[in-house]
Amino acid sequence: MELIFELGQEGRGLDLLPECDVCEVTLDAPKRAGKMHLPHVSETELSRHYTRLAKRTHGVNDGFYPLGSCTMKYNPKVNEEMAALPGFTSVHPLAPVESVQGCLEVLYTLQEDLKEIAGMDHFTLQPAAGAHGEFTGLLLIKAYHKANGDEKRTKIIVPDSAHGTNPASAAMAGFEIVNIPSGEDGCVDVEALKAAVGEDTAGLMLTNPNTVGIFDKNILEITEIIHKAGGLCYYDGANLNAIMGQCRPGDMGFDVVHLNLHKTFSTPHGGGGPGSGPVGCKDILAPFLPGSYAVKTADGYEYEGCEESIGSMRSFAGNFLVIVKALTYVTTLGAEGIKEASQNAVLNANYMRVKLADVYDMAYDVTCMHEFVMTLEKKKKEINITAMDIAKAMLDYGIHPPTMYFPLIVHEALMVEPTETETKEEMDYVIEVLREIMAKAKEDPEYIQHSPHHTVIGRPDEVKAARTPVVTYEF
Ligand SMILES: *Cc1c(COP(=O)(O)O)cnc(C)c1O
Secondary structure, eight states, X not given: OOOGGGSSOTTXXXXXXXXXXXXXXXXXXXXXXXXXXXXXXXXXXXXXXXXXXXXXXXXXXXXXXXXXXXXXXXXXXXXXXXXXXXXXXXXXXXXXXXXXXXXXXXXXXXXXXXXXXHTOSEEEOOOXXXXXXXXXXXXXXXXXXXXXXXXXXXXXXXXTTSOTHHHHHHHHTTOEEEEEOBOTTSSBOHXXXXXXXXXXXXXXXXXXXXXXXXXXXXXXXXHHHHHHTTOEEEEEETTGGGTTTTOOGGGGTOSEEEEXXXXXXXXXXXXXXXOOOOEEEOGGGGGGOOSEEEXXXXXXXXXXXXXXXXXXXXXXXXXXXXXXXXXXHHHHHHHHHHHHHHHHHHHHHHHHHHHHXXXXXXXXXXXXXXXXXXXOHHHHHHHOOOHHHHHHHHHTTTXXXXXXXXXXXXXXXXXXXXXXXXXXXXXXXXXXXXXXXXXXXHHOHHHHHTOXXXXXXXXXXXXXXXXXXXXXXXX
């Protein structure tokens, strides 16, 4: 496919720019050495170019998108309508608070709702992503120990079933990482945890349900072990899809949590807009909260900050329009709807798991939460079919593959998260496709090993793409 620079004719389309009606000045600053390369295309060419590109990508509006640990659920259109209201889009972050009471009410209401959902005493909406939330939460833990004169606590315990961002965030916050293994059942090895805690334990970071889709049955014992050792407990709640409305991290003994609005709370990921990773905490961590948050007073809403704050994690109140979308979602669903959403997320994952279990090996043969992990390890040995082959074969059916080769503790992993917004018919179709692919793999492995056969590109050289990416265009 041609790039936009290869379309059009010299000079075309540029008359769309208005005449310059201010005097031209020449800046003293360093100047561009060469000519500026602008595409010379008509509006029609431009529009068709991007439409062609859009048709080659796959999003939640195109079809099933079962990326485990990503919660690619449908993004309700009413969220977008609310976030497009001029009262939200045309305000300035430094506008006097009396003129933006509605916006502060939005911030305050979402803070309150998230407190209720997560079982926390406070929430900051500032962090701009999940990993950013983790970093924020860890700085809170650090500030807490420092305020207590307990600076020997330098280690964060991270189970091997944690999301990859957990150890990365802990390292960035200046902690040492202590990795502990999972047991056969996919849960934290409690004995290993007991052996790992000590006077240098700053805290634990736990993803629950973990990255293999299992709710840790020892959760209360785990948080107690950490607290007894003087540490704090961090809950990675990026994917709260499985538990929201059912149980709360705060009630399980966690002191701090982050939630991904761009997963659980239906705001888009990536190209759909910026993210948001609010952080909730218990009272003991409140003095260190970042930036300012909305409070309700007798005279209306105001911003408030803490004296011992860790500082701002981002400008102003966070990604405000994402917050509007998440509040729209929570308000649309209500308490009952939130509960129903997590029930359906878990039901859908288990429905697919059970319907596939006779054809695909499950990494853990237990009832899962919102996602489940298949392993192609045996099939690789028997018929030389890998997780990659299955994922590639799915592309021929117009289906986005599940998360592959993650979590790392499962070999040849395919992690499926259907989410609650898929219908039974859609899941039945995907189940049928996956069964068909495996049948074909047994009968004609070569065909599947060379899939996809009907897409624009087949199997790009992934190592080359990662090692020597071409990210600039040579004119
Ligand atoms: C997605 C995810 C994160 C990271 O969130 P980002 O917004 O991508 O930074 C952290 N933990 C878990 C469990 C996740 O699924």
